[in-house]
Amino acid sequence: xxxxxxxIRTAKRITLVELAKRSGIGxxxxxxxxxxxxxxxxxxxxxxxxxxEVHITDLFESDWK
Numbered sequence: 001x002x003x004x005x006x007x008i009r010t011a012k013r014i015t016l017v018e019l020a021k022r023s024g025i026g027x028x029x030x031x032x033x034x035x036x037x038x039x040x041x042x043x044x045x046x047x048x049x050x051x052x053e054v055h056i057t058d059l060f061e062s063d064w065k
Contacts, residue, residue, distance in 0.1 A: 002061040006034040008052050022051035 009019055020027040025044055032038045033048075040048070049056040 003033060003036065003040060004059055004061055005030065005040075005048055005052075008054060008058065009034075012052060014052070019048070019051055023047040 005019075009016070014022075016027050016030060019025075020030055023030070023044075025047055029038070029044070030048070033040045033044070045056055045059055049059055052059075
């Protein structure tokens with residue numbers, strides 16, 4: 001499963017710093033999520049979805065979606 005935070009963030013022209021402020025998640029953590037170095041928790045996905053104003057399911061790509 002691929003996490004699409006970077007794709008959505010850049011499409012909406014939101015900076016990493018702005019997303020960190022909106023979501024309450026550190027910018028280094030978001031960067032690690034975007035670069036697939038760590039997997040986000042469900043709470044982090046919820047915060048990112050709210051900050052990006054998308055459905056939580058929009059944050060990932062999966063054949064089972």
